[in-house]
Structure formats: C-alpha cells, structure tokens
Amino acid sequence: MYPNWILQRAYLTPLRKALAYKNQSWTFQELNELSIKRARQLVGIGIQQGDRIAIMGPSKPELVMMMYACMHLQCEMVMLNRRLSPEELAYQLEDSEAVTVLIADEDIEKLPPETAHYLFSSIENGGEGELTIEKEWPLDQTTTIMYTSGTTGFPKGVRQTVGNHQASATASVLNIGLQPQDVWLCAVPLFHISGFSILVRSLLYGNQVYLYDQFDAEAISQNIIDGEVTHMSVVAVTLERILHTLEQRNMKASPHFKLMLAGGGPVPVDYLARAHSLNLAVAQTYGMTETSSQTATLASEDAMQKIGSAGKPLFFNQIKIADPNDKGEGEICIRGPHVTPGYIGRFAHKNATIDGWLHTGDIGCLDEDGYLYVIDRRADLIISGGENIYPAEIENVLLTHPAVKEAGVCGVDDEQWGQVPIAFLVLNEPVSVEQLQAFCLQKLAKYKMPKEIIFTDSLPRNGADKLLRRKLLQ
Amino acid sequence: MYPNWILQRAYLTPLRKALAYKNQSWTFQELNELSIKRARQLVGIGIQQGDRIAIMGPSKPELVMMMYACMHLQCEMVMLNRRLSPEELAYQLEDSEAVTVLIADEDIEKLPPETAHYLFSSIENGGEGELTIEKEWPLDQTTTIMYTSGTTGFPKGVRQTVGNHQASATASVLNIGLQPQDVWLCAVPLFHISGFSILVRSLLYGNQVYLYDQFDAEAISQNIIDGEVTHMSVVAVTLERILHTLEQRNMKASPHFKLMLAGGGPVPVDYLARAHSLNLAVAQTYGMTETSSQTATLASEDAMQKIGSAGKPLFFNQIKIADPNDKGEGEICIRGPHVTPGYIGRFAHKNATIDGWLHTGDIGCLDEDGYLYVIDRRADLIISGGENIYPAEIENVLLTHPAVKEAGVCGVDDEQWGQVPIAFLVLNEPVSVEQLQAFCLQKLAKYKMPKEIIFTDSLPRNGADKLLRRKLLQ
Numbered sequence: 040m041y042p043n044w045i046l047q048r049a050y051l052t053p054l055r056k057a058l059a060y061k062n063q064s065w066t067f068q069e070l071n072e073l074s075i076k077r078a079r080q081l082v083g084i085g086i087q088q089g090d091r092i093a094i095m096g097p098s099k100p101e102l103v104m105m106m107y108a109c110m111h112l113q114c115e116m117v118m119l120n121r122r123l124s125p126e127e128l129a130y131q132l133e134d135s136e137a138v139t140v141l142i143a144d145e146d147i148e149k150l151p152p153e154t155a156h157y158l159f160s161s162i163e164n165g166g167e168g169e170l171t172i173e174k175e176w177p178l179d180q181t182t183t184i185m186y187t188s189g190t191t192g193f194p195k196g197v198r199q200t201v202g203n204h205q206a207s208a209t210a211s212v213l214n215i216g217l218q219p220q221d222v223w224l225c226a227v228p229l230f231h232i233s234g235f236s237i238l239v240r241s242l243l244y245g246n247q248v249y250l251y252d253q254f255d256a257e258a259i260s261q262n263i264i265d266g267e268v269t270h271m272s273v274v275a276v277t278l279e280r281i282l283h284t285l286e287q288r289n290m291k292a293s294p295h296f297k298l299m300l301a302g303g304g305p306v307p308v309d310y311l312a313r314a315h316s317l318n319l320a321v322a323q324t325y326g327m328t329e330t331s332s333q334t335a336t337l338a339s340e341d342a343m344q345k346i347g348s349a350g351k352p353l354f355f356n357q358i359k360i361a362d363p364n365d366k367g368e369g370e371i372c373i374r375g376p377h378v379t380p381g382y383i384g385r386f387a388h389k390n391a392t393i394d395g396w397l398h399t400g401d402i403g404c405l406d407e408d409g410y411l412y413v414i415d416r417r418a419d420l421i422i423s424g425g426e427n428i429y430p431a432e433i434e435n436v437l438l439t440h441p442a443v444k445e446a447g448v449c450g451v452d453d454e455q456w457g458q459v460p461i462a463f464l465v466l467n468e469p470v471s472v473e474q475l476q477a478f479c480l481q482k483l484a485k486y487k488m489p490k491e492i493i494f495t496d497s498l499p500r501n502g503a504d505k506l507l508r509r510k511l512l513q
Numbered sequence: 514m515y516p517n518w519i520l521q522r523a524y525l526t527p528l529r530k531a532l533a534y535k536n537q538s539w540t541f542q543e544l545n546e547l548s549i550k551r552a553r554q555l556v557g558i559g560i561q562q563g564d565r566i567a568i569m570g571p572s573k574p575e576l577v578m579m580m581y582a583c584m585h586l587q588c589e590m591v592m593l594n595r596r597l598s599p600e601e602l603a604y605q606l607e608d609s610e611a612v613t614v615l616i617a618d619e620d621i622e623k624l625p626p627e628t629a630h631y632l633f634s635s636i637e638n639g640g641e642g643e644l645t646i647e648k649e650w651p652l653d654q655t656t657t658i659m660y661t662s663g664t665t666g667f668p669k670g671v672r673q674t675v676g677n678h679q680a681s682a683t684a685s686v687l688n689i690g691l692q693p694q695d696v697w698l699c700a701v702p703l704f705h706i707s708g709f710s711i712l713v714r715s716l717l718y719g720n721q722v723y724l725y726d727q728f729d730a731e732a733i734s735q736n737i738i739d740g741e742v743t744h745m746s747v748v749a750v751t752l753e754r755i756l757h758t759l760e761q762r763n764m765k766a767s768p769h770f771k772l773m774l775a776g777g778g779p780v781p782v783d784y785l786a787r788a789h790s791l792n793l794a795v796a797q798t799y800g801m802t803e804t805s806s807q808t809a810t811l812a813s814e815d816a817m818q819k820i821g822s823a824g825k826p827l828f829f830n831q832i833k834i835a836d837p838n839d840k841g842e843g844e845i846c847i848r849g850p851h852v853t854p855g856y857i858g859r860f861a862h863k864n865a866t867i868d869g870w871l872h873t874g875d876i877g878c879l880d881e882d883g884y885l886y887v888i889d890r891r892a893d894l895i896i897s898g899g900e901n902i903y904p905a906e907i908e909n910v911l912l913t914h915p916a917v918k919e920a921g922v923c924g925v926d927d928e929q930w931g932q933v934p935i936a937f938l939v940l941n942e943p944v945s946v947e948q949l950q951a952f953c954l955q956k957l958a959k960y961k962m963p964k965e966i967i968f969t970d971s972l973p974r975n976g977a978d979k980l981l982r983r984k985l986l987q
Contacts (some may be wrong), residue, residue: 040869041829041850050883174831209683213717216691243687243828351525352719355515357648376515395514409524483720 041201042173044242045071045107052245055219058098060250065245067245075172076109077215081108082168084157086138088112091184091383093132095119095150095253096143098229101159103238105141105272106229107146107161111172115181117196118230122426124150131186134384178202184383185232188418192431196383197391199232203331206376207236208243210353214336215270215298215322217244224262224271226251229426233272233302236332260284263319266293274303275310276424278321282313292319300324300334300337304457305349305413310343325349325413329379329397333407333459334358335411348410349403358411359396360404368414371403372396414419419508421450421458428460428487430508434483439464447498448489449511455484462489463498514647515675516801517547518716519581526719527692534574534724541719548581550645555582556642558631560612562586563659567606569593569624571615571726572703575633577712579615580703585646588653591670593702596900598955601624605660608858609670658857659706661802662892666905670857671865673706677805678713680850684827685710688746688810689772689796690717698736698745700725701899707746707776734758737793740767748777748899749784752795752957755909757785766793772813774798776806777899778931779823779887785816799823799887803853803871808832809885822884823877827851832885833870834878842888845877846870878970893982894925895932901932902961904982910961911936912955916944921972921987922963936963937972937985 048057049071065073072254082382086092092114096102113242117135119128129151140156150156180201185193198439217426223241225248227233241248244381249268251259261283262268278301285291299321314321320339326332334360337350352358356375357394363369374396381391391397400417421428430448437446445465450458464475472492479488522531523545531541534705539547570576583590591609593602602738603625604692612824614630622722624630626822654675658982660668679848697715699722715722723742725733734755736742744820747755752775759765773788773795779798788795809832811824826832837843865871874891895902904922911920919939923934938949946966953962973984 040848042831047828209687212686212691213683213719217686217692218691218692245687354521354525358514374514496608 040177041205043111043172043174043176044239045074045110046174047173048242048245049213056247057241058100058103058248058250059222060252063100065100066373070104070107071161072109073104075170076167077104077162078111079167079170080162080165080442081141082170083166085347086114088170088173088457089114090138091115091117091119091135092133093119093137093140094142095121095140095146096159097121097145098225098234098250099143100250101143101163101231103161103250104192105162106238107121109141110182112170113173113176113180115198117184117185118235119187120144120228120230120484121149122486123149123484124480124482126150127484129154130131131194131196133196135184135398136320136384137350138420152437157280163243176201179380180204183235185230185328187427188429188432192429192433192435193385194432195386195389197328197379198381198383199328199331199379203377203379204236204239205243206355207331207333209355210355210375210377211240211333211336212244213354215300216337217246218247218269221270221297222247222249222268224249224259224268224488225275225276226254226259227272232326232328232332233425237272242509254280256280257282258284258289260290263292263296264288264290269295269297269299271298272300272302273300275306276308276455278306278351278423282310282317282319285317286313291317294318298322300333300336302326303427304422305347308346315343320397323349324483327399327413329391329399330373330375331357331377331379334373334375334377337410341410345406345410351409352411361396361398363404367404368402369404370415371399371411373399399486419449421448421460423450423460423486424456424460430460433460433462433479433483433487433489436479437464437475439482440470440475441480442466442468443475445498447506447508447511449508450489451490452510453490459490460487461493463493463495465497466494514651517585517646517650519548519584519712520646520952522650522716522719530718530721531715532574532577532722532724533696534536534726537574539574544578544581545737547578547614550586550641551578551582551636551867552585553641553644553645554636554639555586556644557640557824558590558596558636560586560588562644562647563588564612565589565609565611567591567611567614568591568616569595569614569704570633571594571595571619571723572619572699572708572724573726575617575637576588579633579636580709580712583615583654585789586644587647587650587654589658591658591660592662592700592709594702594704594958595620595623596960597958598954598956599623600871601958605668608668609658610858621672648981650675652679653854657709659704659802662903664911666903667859667865668906669860671802671853672855672857673802673853673965674804677851677853679717680829681710681805681807682714682717684812684829684849684851685714685807686718687828688812689774691720691816692743693719695744695771696721696742698723698725698733698742700728700733700751701746701748706800706802706806707899711746717818721906728754729759730754734762734764737770738762738764740769742913743769743771744774745772746774746776749775749780750898750929752784752788754778756784756793759793760787765791768792768897772796774807777901778896779821782820785820789817797984799872799885803865803873804830804849805853807849808849808851811884815884819884822880822886824885825883826885832879835870835872837878841878842876843973844887845873845875846907847873847888893923895934896936897924897927897932897960898930900960904934907927907934907936907953907957907961908964910953911938911949913951913956914944914952916940916942917949919972921980921982923962923982924940925986933964934961935965935967937967937969939971940968
C-alpha cells in the first residue's frame with residue numbers, strides 16, 4: 040500500500056505552489072481541498088468509489104481538479120482525447136464501459152449524441168455527498184486508461200496503475216534530478232501520458248506545474264527566457280517553434296531553465312544544434328502509453344555524440360532487442376515496474392507482456408555502449424506533431440466507404456508536423472476526393488485526416504496479399 | 514523484479530566517479546568490474562549464490578568492493594559491528610548461522626577464536642570461480658541483516674530487503690532532491706544503516722561517495738569549506754565537532770555544500786543555531802534499522818520553528834501514534850515499503866509489524882501540522898555518539914557476574930556523547946568496580962561500558978517487580 044499522492048503531498052508541503060495557470064495559482068493544500076470538495080460533489084451525482092469514468096476537457100485547472108477528485112475516489116479514469124471524432128470517442132466509451140463522462144462545458148459538442156455525461160459546471164455547482172477518502176492506494180489500482188491503436192487499427196485501452204506511474208516518476212527523478220524550486224511547464228495534453236505524467240511527478244516531487252491549455256510559442260519562450268520554468272515536455276514540432284521564437288527575438292534560455300524532455304518521435308539533428316546554441320538542454324526520450332511515459336532518455340550531454348539515439352533505460356527499466364538480425368536489429372522489448380499490466384475492454388484477454396517483457400513492435404538496436412536507436416516504428420506508425428497515427432485506423436475508415444475497394448495509408452515527411460498521413464485507394468466506383476474527405480471528417484480526428492488521397496489501380500502486396508505500406512510511395 | 518543496482522548503474526553512467534577515498538577514486542564501471550572479480554573470487558573459495566555470510570571491516574574501499582561482490586552474488590550480508598566484543602559477535606554469528614565471516618585483515622583480532630573466516634587479502638589474492646551474475650533482483654531478496662537490541666537485551670537480526678533499501682532511497686530523494694554532481698561524505702560506519710544507505714543511494718542516484726574510515730574533523734571540515742562534498746550524514750557528536758572546527762578556523766561552509774542529515778538521536782538546539790550561522794543546513798531525521806534509515810526528516814527551513822521535531826514522514830511512508838493519551842502522546846508506529854519484513858534467527862517467528870505497522874516502542878506525538886516529536890526512546894534506549902545502547906544488554910552482562918544480585922542501567926547526559934550508560938548494582942558478595950569493569954570489557958563493546966558503577970541496597974521496582982530504570986537516578 041502506498042499513500043494517496045494528493046493527501047500525502049498536501050500533508051508534506053502544504054504551502055508550496057502546486058499549479059499555476061495564467062494569473063492564478065494554487066498550493067498543494069488548496070488543490071487537495073478543492074479536489075476533495077469536487078470528489079464529494081462527484082459522490083453527490085452518484086459516482087461511486089472505484090467506478091470507471093471517462094473524462095474530457097482542455098488542459099485547464101478545472102480538469103486537474105476533476106482528475107484529482109477522481110483519484111481521491113479511486114476511480115479508473117478513461118482519458119478521452121478531445122481531438123478525436125465523435126465516432127472514435129463512441130468506440131472508446133463503448134469499449135471501456137465507462138459509467139459516465141465528466142466533460143468540460145466547452146467540449147460538450149465533441150461528445151457523441153446521447154452520451155451519458157455530467158458537465159463540469161453542473162458538478163462544480165452541485166451538492167456534496169458523503170465520502171471517506173482512502174489514505175492509501177494499492178499498487179495495482181488502475182489510475183488511468185489511455186487508448187492507443189496498433190496493427191489492427193482498433194484502439195486498445197491501456198491500464199496505467201498507481202505502481203506504473205510511481206515507478207515512472209521515481210525512475211525519471213533518478214535520471215534528471217530534482218530541486219524543490221523546479222517548475223515544469225505543461226503544454227502537452229493532460230489526456231496523454233506526456234501531460235498526465237507531469238501531474239504525477241508534481242505530486243511525488245512537490246514541484247509546481249505551469250499549465251497551458253494550448254501551445255503558445257510566444258508566452259512559453261518568454262517563460263524560458265525569464266527562467267520562470269525549469270523543465271518542459273515537448274515534441275519536435277513544438278521544440279522547433281520555441282527555437283524559432285528565441286532565434287527571431289535573438290534571446291537565449293535563462294540559466295535557470297534546465298531541461299526540455301523531447302518525446303513523441305525523433306528530434307531532427309539540426310534542432311539539437313540550434314537548441315545547444317540557445318543554451319537549451321534537450322533530452323530525447325523514447326516511451327509510450329504502455330510504459331507510462333519515458334522508458335529511455337538520452338542525456339543532454341550525450342545528445343551530440345549519440346545523434347539519433349533515444350538514450351539508455353531509466354534506472355528501474357530494462358530494454359532488450361528480441362531476435363536481432365546480423366546487424367543487431369530486432370524488436371525493442373521493455374521490462375520494468377512502469378510497464379502496463381494489460382488492457383481493458385475487448386483486448387482485456389490480450390497479454391501485454393511475455394515473461395514480463397513488453398514487445399513494442401518497434402524495431403531498434405543497442406550500440407556497443409548500450410544506447411538505444413529506434414530504427415522503425417511499430418505497425419508503420421506515423422508520428423505527426425507528437426500524436427501517434429496508425430495507418431490501419433485510417434484504412435479501416437476509408438474501407439467503410441462504398442466506393443473504396445482497397446486502401447493503403449502511409450506517412451510522408453512534413454516540415455511542420457514531422458510526418459503526415461496520405462492515402463492510396465483502389466475504387467469500386469467513381470468518387471471525388473472532396474466526398475471522401477467529408478466522409479473521413481465525420482469519423483476521424485482532424486490530425487488523422489489524410490493530407491492527400493491518391494487513386495491507383497492496385498496496391499503493393501506480398502505473396503500472402505498483405506499490404507506493403509512501405510512500398511506505397513514507390 | 515528490479516535491476517541489479519551495481520550492473521545497472523555501471524551501464525547507465527559508467528564513467529561517473531562513484532567512490533573517493535584519500536587520493537584514490539573509482540568510477541561506477543571500475544567498481545562494477547572490481548566487485549565482479551571479487552564475486553568470482555568468493556565463488557572460488559566456495560561461497561554460493563544466496564549464501565548468508567557475515568562481513569566485517571573498517572569503512573575502506575576494500576569493504577565496499579566486498580559488499581558489492583556479495584550483492585552480485587545475492588548473498589545475505591550479516592553486517593558485523595566492528596566495535597562489538599567477541600562475545601557479542603559470537604552471539605550474532607551463532608544466531609544468524611552465517612556460513613563464514615569475510616573479514617578485513619586488520620580486524621582479525623576482533624573475531625571470536627576459532628570462527629570460520631576468510632581474510633580479505635586471501636580472497637583478493639585467490640583464484641576466481643565460475644559465476645553468472647543475475648541482472649535482476651527480486652524485491653523481497655534480503656540484502657543486509659543488521660542486529661539491533663530491544664527490551665530483552667537479546668539482539669535481533671533485522672532483514673533489509675532490496676525493496677526496503679530502494680524505497681528508502683527513492684523516498685529520500687523526493688525529500689532532499691538530487692543533482693548529478695552531488696557528493697555524499699560518508700564518515701559513519703558502513704555496517705550501520707546510516708552508512709550502508711549512503712552506498713545504496715550512490716548506486717541508485719549515480720552520485721559519488723567520499724569515504725572516510727574514521728571521523729576526521731579537520732579533514733572533513735576542510736571538505737565542507739572547499740565545497741568538495743554536498744551532503745553528509747552526522748550524529749550530534751560529530752556535528753558538534755565540525756561546528757567547533759569551523760568556528761575555531763573562523764570559516765563557513767561552501768555554498769556548494771547542501772545538507773547535513775543528522776540521525777541517531779536529537780540534535781541540541783544550540784547546535785542548530787550555530788550551524789545556521791555557519792551556512793550549514795541541518796536536516797534532523799528519525800529512523801532505525803527496521804526502517805532502513807530515515808523514516809521522517811525535518812526540513813532545514815523548518816528547523817528553527819519546529820525545534821525538537823523529527824519532521825514529517827518521507828513520501829512513501831506513514832507515521833501514526835498508537836493509543837494516544839490526552840496529550841496526544843503514544844507509541845510511534847511506522848508503515849511503508851521501507852519497513853523490514855522481519856527478523857532472522859531466534860526472532861524469526863516474531864512479527865515485525867501488526868497490520869503493516871511497525872510499533873517502534875518509542876513514545877511521541879504529532880503536532881497540529883503533522884510534525885513528529887519523539888518524546889521518549891524505546892526500552893529506555895541510551896543513544897551515545899549515535900550508537901544505540903539498550904540498558905538490558907548491559908544488565909544481562911552484569912548479572913552473569915557471581916557477585917551481582919541485581920543490576921539496573923540507565924543513561925546520563927554527557928557533553929561529548931549526548932548520553933552515556935551508568936550502572937546501579939545490588940551485590941551478593943564484595944567485588945571492586947575495577948573487577949566488574951574488567952569483566953564487562955570482555956563481553957561488551959567499549960562504547961557500552963558503564964561510565965560509572967554505583968553500589969546500592971535496592972533498585973526501584975514497581976508492584977510487579979519490574980525495574981523502573983527512569984527512577985534509578987533518583
């Protein structure tokens with residue numbers, strides 16, 4: 040049994056600043072009291088301790104409060120990605136069997152029609168129920184459920200337990216260090232593990248989170264110049280925008296700023312060189328929903344001599360390459376207390392690990408010093424602006440259109456987003472690109488929309504008729 | 514399963530300095546290679562993976578190497594206190610059933626006669642056996658066994674597992690922070706948890722240990738002035754000697770020096786004030802062998818407004834007061850992943866915890882902000898220079914002398930050591946103080962020797978004839 044993080048942190052350092060957003064801020068004590076009140080209000084609307092509920096909203100303090108309330112209630116939180124289409128959300132709600140959706144007022148239009156839900160405002164204005172808050176949480180309690188796709192294109196609900204999140208946060212601190220005055224800027228979505236893990240670290244470390252509800256290159260660059268923040272999680276595209284802003288303004292990062300943690304795919308080498316000349320340390324990471332954030336990190340001081348590497352595992356983690364070829368390349372496998380125990384819903388029967396090893400599907404190798412290089416992403420994964428896009432998901436949608444006979448999707452390089460998806464189609468009957476785009480827009484998140492749709496006579500397949508996505512571009 | 518700390522640290526940061534002693538130093542890679550060689554040499558003399566072995570020597574690099582070799586071999590290390598008498602050591606060797614003693618050449622005279630042993634030199638010069646080092650350790654594997662006394666005076670062998678040590682180190686880092694360039698000065702014995710926990714932290718944190726084989730106030734003060742070290746573990750008596758040295762030399766601590774962790778009993782208030790004016794941050798701690806080092810720590814910034822407090826629990830720990838009286842005072846109980854799973858030998862059957870709570874026997878209370886105050890030590894515990902002395906242990910020895918009919922031991926304040934034991938005796942037949950002292954010297958560690966022996970007609974007892982040690986001084 041481990042302490043309820045929110046209670047324990049409020050007990051240990053009640054008066055430290057926990058959260059800042061625009062001109063407001065909250066101490067750990069205030070966050071705790073507000074979230075307990077919110078938890079009582081959740082009881083008031085009938086939510087019970089341990090319920091599985093879905094939650095959606097922009098990255099604002101109200102969402103943090105609501106998440107902490109759910110954690111006090113030991114609810115399993117299905118973290119809905121507010122960029123998804125109503126159809127995608129409907130799938131997750133059906134698969135997860137969440138009892139209801141707690142939703143920010145401004146996001147109500149995004150919900151599938153007739154979804155059971157409670158608006159944040161109605162909860163915040165509602166009555167309070169009776170509640171005894173547990174002081175301890177078991178390690179195997181599911182804190183969050185995040186959906187991630189895969190080879191089949193059917194998203195899987197990944198469980199992340201108290202133990203997973205704790206192990207991730209403690210392994211991370213052993214790598215990047217900690218000082219009480221550290222402030223972590225969060226401009227990544229709280230529904231992704233990249234954002235939620237910042238909250239977990241804040242509770243465990245006693246550090247402040249400086250929250251943005253959207254990426255604001257000007258304001259964030261100013262924070263970095265002023266040294267108001269010490270850490271930040273970025274993806275390549277947001278890193279570039281910060282570099283660009285600093286360069287334009289001819290300013291450097293404050294010496295108080297310590298580290299950019301760059302996840303969600305590789306960072307181009309020239310970004311690293313530019314960051315270096317702006318006094319901005321960048322640590323590249325490799326991680327995924329199944330590993331509750333980072334599993335490997337490249338120390339900033341190694342960035343230039345190990346270009347392209349994702350670094351070494353964090354202290355409690357292990358990485359191995361399964362069935363390596365003669366160049367040492369094989370499937371990246373991960374083991375450690377941060378690895379998910381498994382899935383929910385239709386994939387609940389699927390083992391997440393084999394003998395404790397998570398087989399990522401990604402292809403990589405370890406160099407002679409043990410540094411990890413990720414060579415090829417699982418299932419032809421497309422990473423666009425830090426979001427994972429699985430070709431099969433888009434293909435599945437396209438194939439439901441009556442005019443489409445065959446569909447193949449792959450990523451192409453894009454200066455702004457890193458990669459974007461494009462689709463190759465074999466048709467049954469004539470249809471316009473615009474018609475297909477309108478069709479997709481109903482069913483897919485915008486960032487998953489194929490940037491280009493190309494009609495062709497046939498798709499490249501192997502002898503077993505398996506689509507060869509890598510050959511689509513040829 | 515968690516990584517073998519030594520292998521993992523050598524993999525992650527091979528070239529960082531791990532250990533310094535006098536003019537020598539070793540990187541983590543070097544420590545790993547040397548300790549693997551030493552592990553093979555242990556196999557060469559017949560030690561097997563998982564054996565329970567006893568180990569004794571001064572705090573020198575050879576001892577660190579030997580301990581790490583034992584850890585590679587997953588041996589259970591019975592940590593012998595080299596200040597104990599041969600009789601005391603014989604008890605621990607018999608109780609623990611250690612297969613052999615690994616002993617530093619210079620300590621051989623301390624061993625009871627005819628004890629099976631191997632000298633460090635003979636191991637270091639011996640041949641190597643075959644060994645496959647396990648890359649992972651189970652959390653419940655016993656790393657160390659340390660003997661501690663109690664109410665009965667019979668020392669109990671306390672198990673400290675991989676999980677205990679890990680939880681202690683990670684909880685500590687969440688409290689005091691971490692930077693890669695931190696250097697921890699170790700001048701406390703490695704056979705005590707205060708010293709061994711510095712090694713564990715070094716492996717988990719990747720920090721350097723600056724090792725002393727004895728307390729050298731001049732040299733240590735110079736390290737603190739120069740900022741060559743950032744952290745140090747002290748007891749009140751060693752803290753005072755450093756304060757005195759700095760004051761004499763009219764020097765202050767370097768701004769690079771971060772924290773003194775003060776354990777082994779309370780620190781007098783005027784030491785804190787003196788430390789403050791020397792720029793020396795002091796964090797008072799409360800912990801014990803059963804909690805694998807600190808369980809509560811008073812932040813340096815709270816030291817003056819919470820005078821006498823041992824602070825708040827570390828993040829993963831909980832403290833409660835059992836059966837408090839109307840002033841809120843009761844037995845201090847501790848819970849968390851750092852608490853021992855239990856004992857070995859004749860106390861193996863004894864439960865260490867009740868419903869997960871370790872009942873310390875110490876009396877204390879929590880103030881309205883949740884700060885712990887230790888009011889009275891368990892079993893009339895005497896703390897002398899940071900060493901625990903249990904009156905019953907000394908009484909048991911005195912009672913084996915034919916002239917002694919009744920014995921009562923208690924602590925008196927001592928300017929140098931904090932406390933020292935004195936003995937009150939009722940005699941059967943005449944005997945001199947000198948004769949009794951010579952008798953005790955054979956059976957007791959020097960620091961346990963009664964500073965004074967007083968003959969009396971009767972000892973204070975309650976109705977049930979139980980000795981009232983606190984009334985001895987009256």
